[in-house]
Amino acid sequence: MGSIAWDPALETGDALVDEQHRNIHAVVADLEAAGDDVDAIMGVLERLMAHVDTHFATEEDLMRREGFPGDQAEDHIAEHRKLTDGARDIVLGFRSGEITRGAPIVAFLCEWLTDHVHQKDRVLVDWVRARGGAARRLDESAPEAPKACSAG
Ligand SMILES: [Fe+2]
Numbered sequence: 001m002g003s004i005a006w007d008p009a010l011e012t013g014d015a016l017v018d019e020q021h022r023n024i025h026a027v028v029a030d031l032e033a034a035g036d037d038v039d040a041i042m043g044v045l046e047r048l049m050a051h052v053d054t055h056f057a058t059e060e061d062l063m064r065r066e067g068f069p070g071d072q073a074e075d076h077i078a079e080h081r082k083l084t085d086g087a088r089d090i091v092l093g094f095r096s097g098e099i100t101r102g103a104p105i106v107a108f109l110c111e112w113l114t115d116h117v118h119q120k121d122r123v124l125v126d127w128v129r130a131r132g133g134a135a136r137r138l139d140e141s142a143p144e145a146p147k148a149c150s151a152g
């Protein structure tokens with residue numbers, strides 16, 4: 001139990017990126033706690049994908065805003081897509097009964113996240129921080145446009 005401890009070595013130095021990484025890590029720990037209970041696993045995977053989508057969008061927004069060099073950005077985004085596609089295959093695998101055990105999925109996700117943070121996210125954050133930039137929270141529930149014509 002609790003083998004998915006957060007490793008401080010994964011901190012990149014960007015407050016929001018690190019917060020999102022910690023949240024993803026916590027969901028992977030929930031996945032581990034779900035054991036081989038397929039219904040529980042599916043519920044956690046859904047939450048995981050929502051966190052991952054928001055996180056990848058945050059990093060990709062950061063790349064665009066800061067003008068992160070194109071070839072590096074492409075490589076980085078390609079890894080994001082690979083994980084998103086992989087996660088979708090995992091969900092389908094559980095649905096079809098082809099995958100029945102949670103542990104290999106947890107191991108796969110931990111390894112992917114650790115490698116990706118060290119090899120890709122750190123490079124991005126170092127580059128951005130050298131320019132004084134930082135990730136910003138994407139507004140998922142954009143405030144309503146002001147009602148310019150409303151009375152009063
Ligand atoms: Fe990333």
Ligand SMILES: [Fe+2]
Pocket residue numbers: 017021055059117121
């Ligand atoms: Fe990341």
